[in-house]
Amino acid sequence: MEPGEYEALVARANSGGAMELLQFMRTHKIHQPELVLLHGSRLVKSRGLGNELWTVLEQVFLAAAELGCDQWRDYCLKELTTKFPSSLRVERLKGIEKESLGEWKEAEKLYQKILATKPEDTLTHKRLIAMHKQSGKVPEAIEAINTYLDSFTTDSEVWHELGELYIEQGTLQRAAFCFEELIVQNPRSMYTILTYAELLYSTGDLENSRKYFSLACYVDGANLRALWGLFTCNMALAEKDKSREKSKQFQELQKFTMEKLRAAYKGLGAQGQVALKLLAAVPTVSAS
Incomplete structure (x- = not known):
């Protein structure tokens, strides 16, 4: 997506570019149901879409279901059901209608019925998970995700969702396992490495936490979250075992971290100067 491309399409939508806008939103997964309903409903009324009509009807249905626009939701679903009476995709839309x-x-009965016929239908699995979350049934959502991951073990998006749910539930060790899986799939993701390091820190695994904060600093030596994480973890280890303060590893890591933090803050203007003053007040530890 080029800068300004989407905004230009929105501007042209009222003068004949509505179809192009809706296609762009589908391709780039842009979530603005108000725009979809506004322009999609006009396109549906025009009836000049050919085979594209069914795609637009589905897009308008999803927007209407989310916004609570019952008339458009019911109209689109009726048209799609008439055209595709045996479609599992339309059955899934009926589940979304029940959710709305x-x-x-x-809704759950409809999704389970689809999965009994087509257990490999990932979209229905994910719809079932989303429904449990939306209705506030977090344990059921976690159970549904674990069932899904038994068959689709490489879906990083769902591993991330499971990890976030475990964090929400306060089950940090299970959350750490999820982020460990994510690191295996994408070992250079800063977000994943840092979240995993923080989870290890929170569960008391300071040694491994320091290793992953060190890895994050290796990947991006100017990342403040990584640098402060490494500094804090190193200090926690030293506090736990005072003898560490005299170790060469402790000295080198603290020196490295402080130097990197000073370098990072120097380029941040006035705010950086405040941080530098605070860093200057941090007591240094020297070997004796």
């Missing part, structure tokens, strides 16, 4: 009405049990 707050009929969670009926």
Whole structure:
């Protein structure tokens, strides 16, 4: 996506560019249901879409279901059901309709029925997970995710979602396992490395936490979150075992961290100067 490209499409949507805008939103997964309903409903009324009509109807249905626009939701679903009476995709849309009405049990029955016929349908699995989250049933969402991951073990998006749910539940060791899986899939992701390091720190695994904060600093030596994490973890280890303060590893890591922090803050203007003053007040530890 080029800078300004989406904004230009929005500007042209009222003068004949609505179809192009909706296609762009689908391709780039842009979530603005108000725009979809505004422009998609006009396109549907025009009836000049050919085979694209069904794609637009589905797009408008999803927007209407989210916004609570019952008339457009019901109209689109009726049209799609008439055209594709045996479609599992349309059955999934019926589940979304039930969700929009707050009929969670009926929606779940529809999703389970689809999965009984087509257990490899990842979209229905994810819809079931989303429904549990939306209805506030976090344990059920976690169970659904674990069932999904039994078959689709490399889905990083779902591993991340599971990790976040475990964090929400305060089950940090299980969350750490999820982020460990994510690191295996993408070993240079700063977000994943740092979150895993912080989870290890929170669970008391300071040695491994320091290793992953060190890895984050290796990947990006100017990342303040990584540098402060390494500094804090190193200090916690020294506090736990005073003899560490005299070790060569401790001295080198603290020196490295402080130098990197000073270098990072020097380029941050007035705010950086405040941080530098605070760093100057941090007591240094020297070997004796």
